[in-house]
Amino acid sequence: MLIKKPTDILSSEITPEAIYHARRDFMRGAIATGVIASFSSSGVFADPVNVATDLANAGPDWLSHLIARAKADQQKLSEPLTPYEHVTGHNNFYEFGYDKTDPAKNSQNFKPHPWQVDITGEVAKPGKYNLEDLLKGIDLEERVYRLRCVEAWSMVIPWIGFSLASLLKKFEPTSKAKFVSFVTLKDSKQFPAQRSSLSTIDWPYREGLRIDEAMNPLTILAVGLYGKTLPNQNGAPLRLVVPWKYGFKSIKSIVKIELTEQQPKTTWSQIAPNEYGFYANVNPAVDHPRWSQAKERRLPSGLFSPNIIPTQMFNGYGEQVADLYKGLDLKKFY
């Protein structure tokens, strides 16, 4: 469905209204916080983080131009988008800290540009490429996807990106390429939590996909969201988005993509193999040992009007991906 031939309508012509509303809500929030802050001398309620992040995340011109030309998503979900302030204010990006609000706070000085990605392993054209060169000849498009976190909350996010398959094909994977492994930047100067000795994570963060999963048209690499450059706390400048898998598969700030013959090691499946599998497909029938996966809190979920909805198999993308797992026991290969 999403593979339809792209039209020549640009997202900049179609989405502004949604973005505009989101921006307006966001700005109104920012103004309100400003007002409250000016009344309370203590400044307890002042939260300039979002505003500052916004300015810091402008990104280079070449990228802004590409993003402005992105094609609109033709089959937008009917579900409402999660507001921009929550998409960029509620993140699991443990390199920046362990609270949901840490990434927005601690990513101010992160430098996503210039950026290089090492493409290596079972490809005919390995090498270290500048992000700008990687994106050459690739058309960006908007994809509105559900994001289901393994912690039982979820969002709907309008990503800007391109299919991973279109990128991988450029480097000509060999016949031995059975898996794709991804690695996040390791740099404790920019990622404060990588310095913590109490972390359970063995940095750098690693993820992986089977080659057919990587080549599925739903799998994208994102460079933006809400019509703008990807904010640092969302994994700038380049992150994976695999909408039918739990959020932790969608690795952020990628510096290395390796095509391999063997199944790569992935961070969470190494920390707690009984809780996080390699596949990590969204599956309401397989509980996390510490909580049920049958339902999810679609954010924002108010206190007195909680937005708790049933979780769908493959996060609702079964039609596009169920075939990949024919004959696989998903209770065993969770």
Added chain:
Amino acid sequence: MPVIWRRALVFIVSLFPLIYLLSKVFTSHLGADPAKTIVLFTGTWTFYFLLITLSISPLKKLAKQSWLMLHRRMLGLFTLFYAGLHVVAYLIFILGFDFSSFGSELIKRPYILLTIPAILLLIALGATSTQSMMRRLGKNWVKLHKSIYIIAVLAWFHVLLQVRSSYADAVLFGTLTALLLGVRLFWFLKKRTKV
């Protein structure tokens, strides 16, 4: 300062976390997932109050400040109060009062299951915290109230079993609990060897 004033002060200060939380609720500053935030916040403060309560008698002994003992009961009751908020917040905001799933949740999740004895013990301690109950229970009162040690250990396991990305909380609470229980064990053993 007269005792009554000090008590009033302890009471008001102990309400600060709740006031802070309510201010966040009413200004919608709890972020996208307020349910999780509230449950985490009330749980964390339950543990803080438990540790503060447990530190009173060692402080009395070490700093020779016996007046502290006059406030221990209230601090203990605030531990129960925040624990109650924690449980209620979980039942309302996480479970959404869906008790059909509560039973199965309980059995499958040891970190939730072990809070039941902890909460029941806390309630028992709260219910027997009055002067008349102290008199009525006599020596047994002390024995019963030593179960606060069990509660502390259960609370620590509750944290430990939820470790995911960082050991920081488990180490923090574990160290403080171990210190407060360890010093008691040390004194107990010292007293025994003397006798």
